[in-house]
Amino acid sequence: MDRQTGITATPNAPAGKIPQPSEPLLPDDQWGHRAWELLQKLRLRAPLIQCITNVVSMDLMANVLLAAGASPAMLSSIDEISDFTPGVDALCINIGTLSEDGLASMRAAAATAAAAGRPWVLDPVAVNASDFRMEACLGLLELRPAVIRGNASEILGLASARRIRNSKGVDSSHQSFDAVEAAKSLSRSSGAIVAVSGDVDYITDGHVVVGARNGDYMVQKITATGCAITALIAAFISVEPLRALEATACALSIFGVAAELGMEMAAGPASLRMHLIDSLDGLNEDVLVFFFFFFFFFGSGAILGKSLWASIFIYR
Numbered sequence: 001m002d003r004q005t006g007i008t009a010t011p012n013a014p015a016g017k018i019p020q021p022s023e024p025l026l027p028d029d030q031w032g033h034r035a036w037e038l039l040q041k042l043r044l045r046a047p048l049i050q051c052i053t054n055v056v057s058m059d060l061m062a063n064v065l066l067a068a069g070a071s072p073a074m075l076s077s078i079d080e081i082s083d084f085t086p087g088v089d090a091l092c093i094n095i096g097t098l099s100e101d102g103l104a105s106m107r108a109a110a111a112t113a114a115a116a117g118r119p120w121v122l123d124p125v126a127v128n129a130s131d132f133r134m135e136a137c138l139g140l141l142e143l144r145p146a147v148i149r150g151n152a153s154e155i156l157g158l159a160s161a162r163r164i165r166n167s168k169g170v171d172s173s174h175q176s177f178d179a180v181e182a183a184k185s186l187s188r189s190s191g192a193i194v195a196v197s198g199d200v201d202y203i204t205d206g207h208v209v210v211g212a213r214n215g216d217y218m219v220q221k222i223t224a225t226g227c228a229i230t231a232l233i234a235a236f237i238s239v240e241p242l243r244a245l246e247a248t249a250c251a252l253s254i255f256g257v258a259a260e261l262g263m264e265m266a267a268g269p270a271s272l273r274m275h276l277i278d279s280l281d282g283l284n285e286d287v288l289v290f291f292f293f294f295f296f297f298f299g300s301g302a303i304l305g306k307s308l309w310a311s312i313f314i315y316r
């Protein structure tokens, strides 16, 4: 496991078989540096990210993208896609508040992005809730997303192409670990990198599985954080499209670092939302070390229990 970010690279293959990653896998001790490097690259390029997303997530998603250094655009009318989408750096599609019109826009935008060589990512929110959603997602998969990010229940349902019974809407009824095999199978069938969020986030190209441990339990209490992370993944892969597994893991980890840092200042979900955005803005390795010492001497002491902080400290 990389000490700085908590990312673990696990060649998850049957005994005796050598995993065949879609991209060369970083050695364990290089993931931390890579995450910061990609965040820096993102800030320098300020990629334009189009998001066709649900009405609940729009504000948080746009603010998370801005704080990370990207340029969000929540344009969703089908009449604007041919003008706008070919010029974006990446596209994020989220079916959270799906409608017939919305789906037509999503399909047109995904096809346009793909034709223009722009990567697009899919967030299959509540895919188990209705046949309409499941069929919409299965149709979108044919348009070849670069990354699919969902919670465990969503990935389990989408991987089997059948609605799972004990799901409860937009929140997960499963642990991320339970969806690892489903994620691998979905990745192989769709050709996309698949990320499952949860206490540990798992990311796979169908051959190897990478885990990212950063984050805080309280993040789940803020609606649309998963949606915002999917948009952040779009921003990361736009600056490193040929290493989408790496970029996806780094995006999840960086968001988790911001959540851990934000949690040091938060009293609950509402203030965490604010502090998370503040933390992501301007976050870099040096800032993190400064905050580590600050909270170590003046904070609650909770910092000592966090893998990131302890790891970063030991790493240095």
Ligand SMILES: Nc1ncnc2c1ncn2[C@@H]1O[C@H](COP(=O)(O)OP(=O)(O)OP(=O)(O)O)[C@@H](O)[C@H]1O
Residues within 6 Å of the ligand: 125, 150, 151, 152, 170, 171, 172, 197, 198, 199, 200, 201, 214, 215, 216, 217, 218, 219, 220, 222, 223, 224, 225, 226, 227, 228, 229, 255, 256
């Ligand atoms: N049990 C947990 N402990 C710590 N962090 C968690 C836990 N569950 C989820 N998270 C974190 O919460 C964030 C959102 O993930 P989650 O799985 O809740 O997405 P989601 O269900 O798609 O969210 P939403 O639909 O509200 O956007 C991720 O950063 C994830 O790492």
Ligand SMILES: Cc1ncsc1CCO
Residues within 6 Å of the ligand: 054, 056, 057, 096, 097, 125, 170, 223, 224, 227
């Ligand atoms: C609560 C909610 N309902 C539809 S989308 C959404 C945001 C979290 O996915």
Ligand SMILES: [Mg+2]
Residues within 6 Å of the ligand: 123, 125, 126, 150, 151, 170, 226, 227
């Ligand atoms: Mg979700």
